[in-house]
């Protein structure tokens with residue numbers, strides 16, 4: 001049952017073919033270079049770029065999978081949440097594809113797919129659902145920071161989320177203040193590897209609050225004041241590195257501590273993580289150390305499946321379809337603010 005999936009919720013145009021729990025192809029075209037000029041994603045430009053890229057990316061995914069369009073049995077796409085005009089481009093293309101082929105269509109929740117992505121691994125990548133166990137899952141990206149209790153494969157409950165900026169946004173805005181290119185997360189990550197994490201003292205927002213929510217806007221303000229008070233810090237590479245290591249450590253410490261605390265409170269034995277920020281070397285290291293210390297199993301999404309990709313959309317859709325989920329109507333609309341509810 002080859003399934004063709006599309007993902008266009010933000011600034012990645014992606015198409016993938018999955019078949020029987022295996023990722024046959026996962027083509028991703030990133031618009032980062034285009035948006036970098038503006039210091040962030042411009043929704044109108046993202047939508048136009050998706051429209052330009054969707055067909056070639058779908059052709060690439062089909063060719064890499066060695067599958068012809070008429071062999072596709074199911075079509076899926078991200079229905080929400082995300083940037084409205086970006087979502088619309090991918091959803092409508094997928095629905096048109098399903099209509100032309102007379103195949104069922106499934107609209108997928110972007111964050112449910114992120115919850116699924118840590119269970120995709122191997123070569124070729126495949127679903128490792130025989131290894132699933134209840135977990136607390138951290139989704140950390142440019143637009144979201146969410147903690148979810150995943151009780152069973154398709155059953156979950158949101159524990160908390162950011163009340164203002166997302167963790168990725170904090171990386172990106174810190175980078176902007178430092179004059180680093182957008183998105184700054186990977187640059188801060190690289191610089192932080194050579195820096196002293198105690199060089200500067202930054203707040204750990206909500207670290208000791210009993211709830212599972214996050215807040216990163218205060219940290220961003222602290223970054224601004226610190227740069228104002230230490231104007232020379234950006235003059236040397238070591239100063240930059242120390243600054244990056246200190247900010248990164250503050251973000252990572254909060255993410256890790258709150259994730260582990262939630263896992264303990266809900267008595268799960270496994271922690272999972274996905275989303276672009278999960279590519280961060282410091283976060284991966286600190287989560288691994290904290291999980292080892294707490295006797296928790298850690299299942300981190302592989303980097304290719306951390307950032308937005310159609311493979312995770314396709315894998316979840318295939319699973320849902322196999323479990324009897326009803327197809328989504330071909331005239332179903334986007335759901336830009338779709339809440340991650342218990343399934």
Ligand code: KG4
Nearest residue numbers: 141142143168183185189276277279280307
């Ligand atoms: O999941 P994603 O590709 O897109 C969405 O936001 O949906 O995440 C992008 C975010 C950006 O904020 C970017 O700076 C951050 O993930 N990011 C990183 C790293 N790689 C990407 N943040 C810290 N360290 C990284 N290595």
Ligand code: ZN
Nearest residue numbers: 110141275308
């Ligand atoms: Zn995402």
